[in-house]
Amino acid sequence: MGKPIVSVSGIRGVVGETLFPEDTLRWALAYGTMVNRRTIVLGRDTRPSGEWVRGAVLAGLLATGCKVIDLGIVPTPTLQLAVQHWQADGAVAITASHNPVEWNALKFFDSSGMYLDAEKLRHLCEIYESGQFRYAKWYEVGQIQKDATAIDRHIERILTCVDVERIRRRRFRVVIDCVNGAACFISPRLLERLGCEVIPLFDEPTGVFQRNPEPIAENLSQLCRVVRETKADVGFAHDADVDRLSIVADGGEALGEETTLVLVVYHTLKNKERGPVAINLSTTMAVDEIAKEFGVPVYRTRVGDIHVSKRLKEVKGVIGGEGNGGVIYPRIQYARDAVAALALVLEFMAMHDEPLSALVQRLPRYPMVKKSMSIKGLDVHKLLETIKQRYTAEEIVEEDGVKLQWNDHWVHVRPSGTEPILRVIAEAKTKEHAEQLCDEVIAALQEMQLSDPAAH
Ligand code: MG
Secondary structure, three states, rough: OOOEEEEOEEEEEOEEEEEOOHHHHHHHHHHHHHHOOOOEEEEEOOOOOOHHHHHHHHHHHHHHHEEEEEEOOOHHHHHHHHHHOOOOOEEEEEEEOOOOOOOOEEEEEOOOEEEHHHHHHHHHHHHHOOOOOOOOOOOOOEEEOOOHHHHHHHHHEEEEEEEEHHHHHHHEEEEOOOOHHHHHHHHHHHHHOOEEEEEEEEOOOOOOOOOOOOHHHOOOHHHHHHHHHOOEEEEEEEEOOOEEEEEEOOOOEOOOOHHHHHHHHHHHHHHHOOOOOEEEEEOOOOOHHHHOOOOEEEEEOOOOOOHHHHHHOOOOOOEEEEOOEEEOOOOOOOEEEEHHHHHHHHHHHHHHOOOOHHHHHHHHOOOEEEEEEEOOOOOOOHHHHHHHOOOOEOOOOEOOOOOEOOOOOOOEEEOOOEEEEEEEEEEOOOOHHHHHHHHHHHHHHHHHHHHHHHHH
16 A cells, blocks of 8 residues: 655645555544544545545544534635634645646644644654554544534635725736636635636536646646637636735736745835745746845745744735745735635736736846756755755755755755656846756756765
8 A cells, every 4th residue: 555745735646546444544544533622624626536535534533532614515625714814723624736636735824823843743643653543432523513603704814805896996807827726716716706707617626627726827828718719818726725916917928836935025015015035945036136126135045934923923024926826915814825815816907007918028027937856865965065065156056955046046956745857947138048957957957866876
């Protein structure tokens, strides 16, 4: 029986290959034991496997004496917000996020609605490994309480943070690509509340994704086409659990997921609040440029929602997130919230008379190249050390792999948290330069791989 992958974002596996009810139950028992008979919020995305995973998770939580607030199918940010509402002690989201349909996963949260940090995750893994679960007696077992209003509350919360009337007056024509995921239940409804003419795409909540659920430009060809054909003002796309947002401008150009955060950071600092920004190390340098313009600091963290959210909280940041389309707007919550991001983008558009395609021309945007290579059987630490020695960079950041930073370009080499690969990401003023940076590092790594006896 294969094992799921354990990482900072939870437990992920392929249904029937590495993810099984027996093991899923053990993870739920471990989590229930860890939180010790408290109230836990539970939600899932639309995947067909979601029902059995839910069954296994419910069994584990109830058997360890937890009370479960069951939200049904909801976006992950809706679930995180519900933790606050119920003053719950944690939450479990059943979703493999942007992964294809054969995957499913458990994401674990703490009492603040944030992902478990490394220490709490380690504790959870220890309980799981030990098998020492704290089973409740018959009179202590948990009960289920249904909550069908979490999405309504999420929508209302977002509407208090944007200028609704201003957006409504524009009557934007918006195409929304829900990728047959949890967004089907929230984004079209929010758009209607914002007075938009809504053109839905993939809005049947079947969980059988009709495109790759990762909302990167290359997966959004249908959305681009519909935006073009309907002469829409904008198109939006989510992943299956709605913590990522991608934008397609009028005319049908996919702006790339990095642009979402650039646009929202610019809008927030210019029109809403001025204050610190937190982003991860692999996020575009366009954010630094914008922050400089408004005289606010940028804090960079390891890759992962929890790291950025924690830093934002520490520095009392006003906006932040990750370049993959994950926007964290602390006025709503310390979580990547693609529904909130969508409202912020529309608010930005409503403040200008020009179309979005013209507005983005004024924002800094740089080509980024993302590649990866297999590191099976290699000493990652040694590889990173050699990369560090080989280059003369203006700054070397070693918080998460190795990032080599120059004045107007950078390359970041980091081991993936979920696969045996090294990610190599580069950004520069031209595509050619970014490609070259990536290729040079990969060539150097491959050279080392050939000379490393451990690899053979
Ligand atoms: Mg996601």
